[in-house]
Amino acid sequence: MTLILEAVVFGVLTGGVYALMASGLTLIFGVMRIINVGHGALVILGAYLSFALLRSAHIDPFLSLIVTMPAMFALGVVLQLVFIRPLKEDREALSVLVTYALALGIEGLLGFLFSDNLVQLTAWYETASFAVFGFHIAYVYVFGFALCIAILAGIFLMLYRTTFGSAVRATMLNRTAAQLVGVNVDRVSAIAFGIGVSTAAAGGVIFGMTNAFNPGSHYDLISRLLTIIVLGGLGSLRGAVIAAVGMLIIEDVTAVVISPVWASFAFFLLLVIVLVVRPQGLYGIRVRERI
């Protein structure tokens, strides 16, 4: 029983990280109607940026976010301007290919710079832990979770309490109508992409503190993130957060109750079951095609 409780607690803690990464992805979809298949690679890029700062200047991974998040924001804006905006026809399909090519490029570059060997972000407190309910929780998981909550809260505040947030929400609801009432849709798209990419940097640090990673790690990551945002309903931030935490809990509990090898299967099976009942996902609205 303790084991199951433990699994739930860890599901929530690790689910927070996936919620953060998935919220960036779903935000990008919501605003631009494109699937950023490169999101996983951007997460890994963020992790490697912090790894480089850790290795060369011994900067604590969490502190390094002060540098890497703005840098990744800028990168996101540039990527949007150069590669996403020129896509006019058949955006959804072509954006998959373009962002996939970006993922490959990032993977190749990281492989060239850092080699394929698995690495992990380290800190002096990485093995420190405290006891609750008869088991130990490492501080890194708690710090990471707290950071996710803080950033997610920031995104929600931005969306619902600022003028820019209103513009973003208007664009998500109806791009053309937003344009008609004077929203600069192109600018909103570029900034939203930047925000999504900078959350990837934050997610990358937390992921890299608790997981070993190499340049190829993004394939695993993106398949999970895509599943999460479809389960939550494409474009729904609330849905992404709930789906992320729910799925990680189910995965961890499956690993304990049945076997670790069936954990990811449970993850995908849940997606199938939800789609049979609600094809639009948990919080999705039925999106009209060909927007």
Added chain:
Amino acid sequence: MRKPAFLAVTGIVSLGSLTLAACGSNSSVNSGSPQAGTPITIGVSVSLTGDFSGDGKALVQGYDLWAQDENAKGGLLGHHVTMKYVDDASSTTQVVTNYQNLITQDKVALVFGPFSSLLTIPASTVTNRFGYAFPEPAGGGPSVFTRGIHSLFFVQPAPVEDNLVSFTQWVLSLPAGQRPATAAYSTEDDPFTQPQIDKAKALLEAGGVRTASYKVYPAETTDFTPLAQQVIAANADVVILGTQEPDAVAFIKAFQQQHYNPKALVETAGPDQGSDFATKVGSANTEGVMVPAGWWSSAKTPFNATFVSEFIAKYGGTPGGIASDAAEAYSVGQVVDQAAKKANSITNAALIAALHTGTYQTIQGPMAFDSVGKPSGASFLVQWQNGLTVPVYPPSAAVAQPEYPKPAFSG
């Protein structure tokens, strides 16, 4: 820790049209004996990119060092040796293409093996089809031998599934009062690790050690905390893990986070990676960790001391930093050299016939191969003591007593 070999997407559109033209050279397979004294090329497909690239690079170091030594002695039976490496990006499809190309296009005289059972199996089918001998350093899972390929030779002292046998013998040799009562097992789902764990489990259960927990986890796992917690919850006396290096390190870190100290801890791979492993877990935390090994840098086998000093002269580093992959690759060359001398020929047919008889001396110790190339020896149990790995079992090879119970992690 295996990932799909995406690296194999390597097309460059503009060059595509040139390709078929570039491939259209004539060929016939090189099966005769090279003229005496002529130089020969030995072909190897190695993983220079992809998930096995770390091991692949170590293989190249071992093979290169052997070729250098061999040429200094006048070559393989008088033939100057050149090594040709091509990258398989850790992909089974590419490895098939590579050996086919090496044999028919590059017309290499001999081929040596790649890294891991996964790549060795498809590669051995191709090399066998062309009648080439296939001495290989790193594919020793049971599925390699069940295909019954007569031209394959696994150049390690023991088949992989027997790696933990010496560990189980040591456990069962302990006096009744000290002998552990329970064991917890966790293994990656991989043809290298899982057979070792399953065999150890069967032997220990037969010897009366109860199984407190047995879990298999997927190769893609990257967060090991939940898995470590299941091992800890079983609270067994000994912990037996089927790991590669990254998971071996991650488990030890997770045990520290959870303040858990089993009486004995053995991992199938990882602790055998020398100073690399020590840096990753912290040297103080290596104390008492066990690993099965066929080779270690201080082994008293013939020529090993020379190998170690030459290796450091060529590549730098310390004896503790030499990966066992490099020693295994070097042994492949040693075996082939002795077989060539015995057969007085370097044709593949002669080498295959020779390798099936007699015993061969390598830096890993003596070895002999059965009809499907399976070695008949046993591997050793090695333990980290005072920052070095030392053999502790069987007593005939041991230079130190096993440290039991293992001291607590330093935290």
Added chain:
Amino acid sequence: MRSPSWIRAAKWAALLLVLAVALLFPAFESDPATVNIAVFTVMYVGLATAWNIMGGYTGYVSLGHAAFFGFGAYAFGLVLAHLGIQAGYEPFLFVPIAGVLTVVLALVIGWIALRTRAATFVIVTIAMMFMVQLLAENLVGLTGGGSGLSFPVPPWSGDFFDTPFYYAMLVMAIVSLLLSWWIRRSKFGLGLLAIRDDEDKALAVGVPAHAYKLTAFVISAGLVGMIGAVYGYYVTYIYPQYAIDPLVGISLVLMVFLGGLGTLWGPVLGAVILEPAQLWLAYNFGASLLYLVFYAAVFLVVILLLPRGIIPSVGDLLKRIAARRAVGPSDTASTSDTHAVAGVQSP
């Protein structure tokens, strides 16, 4: 608009020439290494053509076709093992069984996945692929799990070994092309194109969209499964992560997009360009990781400059030149059938 008769004659001549080259290829080229590249190239011609029946004609982009490829290979291997079929030519006769089994799987997957559209459909196909891969890994008693599944090894010598597989792959590619050609001209195919242009409108004019999409999906998957079966027998050993390799799924899509989505010959051209280049470069330049960056760069340029693929872009260019010659500068030609074939609808 019908082409002039001399163009049609030229097309037939070109077609016969390509067919003759494809059929006689192993006779000209005896080097097994080259035939090996040809086997994989023809394999991708078949796969890309089969994928195009779903992805190109209906506009539903599946990134999970690797599931059917690997499933076909596993189904075939298990059928051979359970029926005790000996290595040699006989196993080729059982390839259709693998196709039938794949069709059954595709009915289940398609029924669920096709409840969704567009982006969601893409992601669901990826999820389904990983589920099939996990089943192959975890159902150890059936598939051998992480230790892989061995096929009987044909006793052919190295010099000859690839040739039967080349013809097996060629048969599959021709079957795929014939089906693709026939569908393109049938009422069924028109329905699929209507779905691609506007599914809701197609429904409104009475196209049984769900049944049509599912049929296209199942045909496409069945062909891919049969090709996977031949592949498994060719490599003689399959393993979950390589048999059901997301890379295979994405390669198909790249080939189709490069050649021309929704065209008959686009997938063929894409496969013939990309697959040999990939094998050759990996063999010769595999050691440098920067080649991935270079590949990504070239691909981005192709997508951004030729978003519709080679055949529609070149076709348009030729039409424009012809039209200019015939009636002077005019835009009427661009509304002709190449445009519809290209699969581009206004956003």
